[in-house]
Amino acid sequence: MLLVEDLFVEVEGKQILKGVNLNINEGETHILMGPNGSGKTTLLRVIMGLGKYNLLKGKIYWYGKDITGLPPNERAKLGLGIAFQRAPIIRGVTLRQLSHYISNGENKLEDVAKQLKCEELLDRDLNYGFSGGEMKKTELMQLLLQSPRLALIDEPESGVDLDNIAIIGEAINLLLGKKKVIEKKKSGLIITHTGHILDYVNADYGHVMIEGKIICQGNPRDLFNQIKEHGYEGCLECARCRGL
Amino acid sequence: MREMQRIMKELNEKAEKAKNKPAPFGPDIDLTSFFLPPQREEVESLEELDREFRDRALEVGVDAREEGRAGTYFQADRAPIYKKVQEFYKGQIEIMSTEEALREYDWMVDYWWKAIPVDTDKYTATAHLLQTHGYFIRAFKGQKVKTPVQACLFIAEDKAMQNVHNVVIVEEEAELNILTGCTISPRVKRGIHIGISEFYVKRNATLVFTMIHNWGEEFDVRPRTVVILEEGATFVSNYILLRPVKSLQTYPTAILQGEGARATFNSIIYGLGKSIIDMGSRIIFSAPKTMGEAISRSIGADESRLYMRGQLVGKANETKGHLDCRGILLSPRAVIEAIPELIAEEAPLSDLSHEAAIGPIAEEAVEYLMTRGLSKEEAISIITRGFLTLQMPGLPRLLEKEIDKALQLTSAEAL
Numbered sequence: 001m002l003l004v005e006d007l008f009v010e011v012e013g014k015q016i017l018k019g020v021n022l023n024i025n026e027g028e029t030h031i032l033m034g035p036n037g038s039g040k041t042t043l044l045r046v047i048m049g050l051g052k053y054n055l056l057k058g059k060i061y062w063y064g065k066d067i068t069g070l071p072p073n074e075r076a077k078l079g080l081g082i083a084f085q086r087a088p089i090i091r092g093v094t095l096r097q098l099s100h101y102i103s104n105g106e107n108k109l110e111d112v113a114k115q116l117k118c119e120e121l122l123d124r125d126l127n128y129g130f131s132g133g134e135m136k137k138t139e140l141m142q143l144l145l146q147s148p149r150l151a152l153i154d155e156p157e158s159g160v161d162l163d164n165i166a167i168i169g170e171a172i173n174l175l176l177g178k179k180k181v182i183e184k185k186k187s188g189l190i191i192t193h194t195g196h197i198l199d200y201v202n203a204d205y206g207h208v209m210i211e212g213k214i215i216c217q218g219n220p221r222d223l224f225n226q227i228k229e230h231g232y233e234g235c236l237e238c239a240r241c242r243g244l
Numbered sequence: 245m246r247e248m249q250r251i252m253k254e255l256n257e258k259a260e261k262a263k264n265k266p267a268p269f270g271p272d273i274d275l276t277s278f279f280l281p282p283q284r285e286e287v288e289s290l291e292e293l294d295r296e297f298r299d300r301a302l303e304v305g306v307d308a309r310e311e312g313r314a315g316t317y318f319q320a321d322r323a324p325i326y327k328k329v330q331e332f333y334k335g336q337i338e339i340m341s342t343e344e345a346l347r348e349y350d351w352m353v354d355y356w357w358k359a360i361p362v363d364t365d366k367y368t369a370t371a372h373l374l375q376t377h378g379y380f381i382r383a384f385k386g387q388k389v390k391t392p393v394q395a396c397l398f399i400a401e402d403k404a405m406q407n408v409h410n411v412v413i414v415e416e417e418a419e420l421n422i423l424t425g426c427t428i429s430p431r432v433k434r435g436i437h438i439g440i441s442e443f444y445v446k447r448n449a450t451l452v453f454t455m456i457h458n459w460g461e462e463f464d465v466r467p468r469t470v471v472i473l474e475e476g477a478t479f480v481s482n483y484i485l486l487r488p489v490k491s492l493q494t495y496p497t498a499i500l501q502g503e504g505a506r507a508t509f510n511s512i513i514y515g516l517g518k519s520i521i522d523m524g525s526r527i528i529f530s531a532p533k534t535m536g537e538a539i540s541r542s543i544g545a546d547e548s549r550l551y552m553r554g555q556l557v558g559k560a561n562e563t564k565g566h567l568d569c570r571g572i573l574l575s576p577r578a579v580i581e582a583i584p585e586l587i588a589e590e591a592p593l594s595d596l597s598h599e600a601a602i603g604p605i606a607e608e609a610v611e612y613l614m615t616r617g618l619s620k621e622e623a624i625s626i627i628t629r630g631f632l633t634l635q636m637p638g639l640p641r642l643l644e645k646e647i648d649k650a651l652q653l654t655s656a657e658a659l
Binding site: 048050051071072073075076077081082084088089090091092093098102103125142146225243 | 630
């Protein structure tokens with residue numbers, strides 16, 4: 001469904017992505033790992049069409065259609081969605097008000113809020129004074145209302161306490177249709193720094209990104225165990241051995 | 245009676261002397277180009293009014309069906325054409341024109357040009373010399389009326405002047421909510437509205453005053469408002485302007501005369517077309533332990549020029565005041581000037597602060613909403629509305645709904 005082809009991206013004069021290739025098929029959950037500043041968030045933002053970046057080279061295809069130049073709302077309509085790591089504060093706008101735009105009047109807001117145990121956030125200004133956990137929950141809540149075919153999720157566990165990680169894991173499984181057997185599964189690309197989310201979400205593929213390149217791919221659990229043992233330094237060394 | 249005549253004579257003399265005195269702020273207006281419109285007949289019910297009157301009134305929160313209203317005052321041009329206190333509220337409040345009140349009550353002179361000097365400027369002077377009624381609303385001692393009283397000041401004649409002089413008295417321990425809508429007929433192009441408002445909030449009383457203005461591109465507006473608060477009294481003002489105006493200049497002032505009194509001003513201004521809007525809020529802390537806050541949200545679009553003033557004057561100790569003035573400029577041809585002023589006068593324990601900010605709509609926020617499928621225009625509109633309607637503290641639920649309704653009606657076109 002999503003094909004990222006040889007992506008080179010510059011942000012504020014600095015090259016961040018240096019030839020990224022990624023292929024995500026229907027029903028697949030991918031995990032993107034990597035040290036801070038390796039370009040993971042930039043990749044997600046470029047896939048969603050966000051922010052000011054300079055595309056030096058490469059294309060993004062969605063079911064074969066070139067979407068490289070589309071604005072974020074057009075991409076959302078096609079079925080892409082994103083949960084931000086740090087969402088902007090919007091004063092005077094509540095999640096309840098926003099939900100009317102997202103879910104086209106469908107009345108599933110209360111149910112979703114109940115599932116994520118964040119009913120009390122519905123009438124507060126969006127992201128204003130939210131804790132880390134509250135922000136993650138409301139981000140996932142918006143995605144649940146939006147129901148994208150591919151969910152891009154940026155560090156769902158950062159700044160979240162252990163009690164809430166379980167709820168967030170549940171929400172991601174719900175979002176990706178992992179709880180249902182019959183329904184066609186959705187796809188996901190999840191950034192994780194700590195790997196905690198792997199305890200709750202079954203992922204199919206893992207990718208390690210370092211210095212703007214995906215240098216390793218494989219089973220996400222195996223990859224993470226390796227990283228735990230050898231650190232990202234180990235990944236770099238391994239990549240060098242492989243001539244990458 | 246003789247006393248009244250003497251006072252009126254004095255006022256006339258002062259007003260005559262001030263009738264050409266320009267105001268310190270706002271463009272000067274030649275008042276000779278307007279005329280006093282003819283009288284109008286009273287109506288039995290607001291539903292008798294032309295559809296056009298009713299629709300325009302509804303846009304500024306005045307409901308001709310009077311549902312959910314404790315009472316109504318409706319003035320068209322120079323004539324008070326309708327006034328009513330709903331049966332349930334009789335004995336709790338009274339509503340009449342100020343000219344009637346002056347005939348009815350000798351003590352009205354104690355409230356007449358007492359908060360605002362008649363010779364403040366040419367507009368106050370003209371409002372006295374060529375007065376065209378205005379409302380008198382009083383909540384009796386101890387009566388807590390949560391349901392709003394609505395007042396409509398309507399202008400139906402082109403090139404007319406409406407010079408209203410309003411007096412509101414909230415007696416001790418009483419509570420009153422007033423919703424005032426000022427608007428014009430779609431046929432009216434040019435005109436002026438001068439509105440003198442003298443409000444007296446007595447000991448431990450509360451007045452919530454919400455005003456929605458809806459004028460036209462060739463229309464000038466000069467309200468002059470002073471509120472006097474006694475010990476423990478509370479005043480909340482909510483002001484909303486979302487349509488174009490030629491020029492509007494006002495600097496409503498709350499004087500906290502009694503210990504523990506509180507005042508809050510909330511202003512929402514949307515500058516459109518070539519509007520010149522000079523809007524201030526002033527709080528004078530004359531007694532100890534008084535508190536006040538003035539919050540304004542303004543948007544400058546098209547070629548509008550907005551001067552957002554705020555002034556806190558601390559004259560007594562243990563007083564606390566804050567100004568919060570924010571603007572968004574949506575057009576490269578618009579101007580917003582924020583002018584916050586803090587004055588501590590011989591009161592070392594007066595605690596005054598301000599924050600003023602003018603900036604663009606955060607691109608990040610627009611994109612954020614776009615990822616949820618909203619178009620850029622929808623995203624800007626929802627952010628702008630959020631910025632403007634930022635929850636107003638102290639606003640009763642009922643009025644909040646009214647304001648939301650008015651915002652939706654007026655901003656549908658504006659945003």
